[in-house]
Amino acid sequence: MKKRTITGAIMLIVLIPLLIIEQLSIPLKIVFGLGVVIGVFELLKMYNKNYKKESVAIIMLLSLASYAGIILNNHIPNLFIIITLINIIIILALSIYKEDFSKDNLGIMLFIMFYISLGAGSLISLKEIGTRFIVFLFLITMLTDVFAYLVGIKFGKHKMAPLVSPKKSWEGAIGGTIIAVTIASVFGILYGKILPTEFLNPNGLNTIIDGLGNLSDINKVGKSFIIIFIAIIVSIGGQIGDLVASKLKRNYEIKDFGNIFPGHGGVLDRFDSSFFASMILFTILMFINLI
Structure with a gap:
């Protein structure tokens, strides 16, 4: 309980200024970008998929691209839709040409890519709205x-x-x-x-x-x-x-x-x-x- 309380307090000390102070917008985006990277690793570990390093790198890049698409969508209209379509095409192509991207893993890939990216990106976008x-x-x-x-x-x-x-x-x-x-x-x-x-x-x-x-x-x-x-x-x-x-x-x-x-x-x-x-x-x- 003590460990949980201390960790929670540290998280609040770090996150509250990032979320409230307008001038810390870029550090906030970087912190949540790191959160996307960690979240992807957490899901890959959960699924216990032994993807090759290059495949993990691709999944990470696609997830970060989705994250960037949603947080920049207010500045570049329709960017998120464009990136999403490109990512889906890439994943479908990889399911054909890479062994560890089999058709059975399509749902996993899409879930990993969108779940964390959309969640983190939506939080950033809310901050930009107000x-x-x-x-x-x-x-x-x-x-x-x-x-x-x-x-x-x-x-x-x-x-x-x-x-x-x-x-x-x-x-x-x-x-x-x-x-x-x-x-x-x-x-x-x-x-x-x-x-x-x-x-x-x-x-x-x-x-x-x-x-x-x-x-x-x-x-x-x-x-x-x-x-x-x-x-x-x-x-x-x-x-x-x-x-x-x-x-x-x-x-x-x-x-x-x-x-x-x-x-x-x-x-x-x-x-x-x-x-x-x-x-x-x-x-x-x-x-x-x-x-």
Whole structure:
């Protein structure tokens, strides 16, 4: 427990400035790029695939290309789509011409390439849309996780997914969602009052969704419903991401994906729910910007 607490504190000390301070955008991208590299190795180790070094290098390059595509997509429109199509073509070609890229491994390759890259890239993209969305995301995922555990211990009677994660209960999941959504929604709805200064809120936004699409024209009640709805979807998405990671670990009989974070496991152990939730939140915000 002590080791887990110390590691968590160090991670917060490193990540909070990177996520909040605008001038640290490039170091943040580099750190998460390293996270993509480590995450790829964690999945390859989980799958226990003895790929040749050159094949591992190709998988790594394709994953980093996907990561670069999504974080640069705001600056170069459609870049992510172009890179994705090229990557798929490359993987299909490799499945024909390289022995260790057999057709049976196509799904594994695609999963490795997109799961980590999209998760890490979505987090970076949220930061570029607005730091407030990173805060909103982590409020939801962390509070959902903490209170799902606490409520589950106290009131949990009905197992949520006994074959995947025996300790998780429906009572915990619902309780965690309600508490996390309530706190995150208050932050989102009262954003302008919580952070009223020009330094913390330079655009003078009233809610976190002001400035997106045509949402600024909607009244406060309408915006409140939208924020609450988004928070619910993100909370559920984060829990699904956690269950997906648990399912993978159970299927491949491993306790953790890695051990880079003592007491917490690997990159995917620590960011499984955040990666999944960030993809969902980023998709929602992109859709809102289109309407």
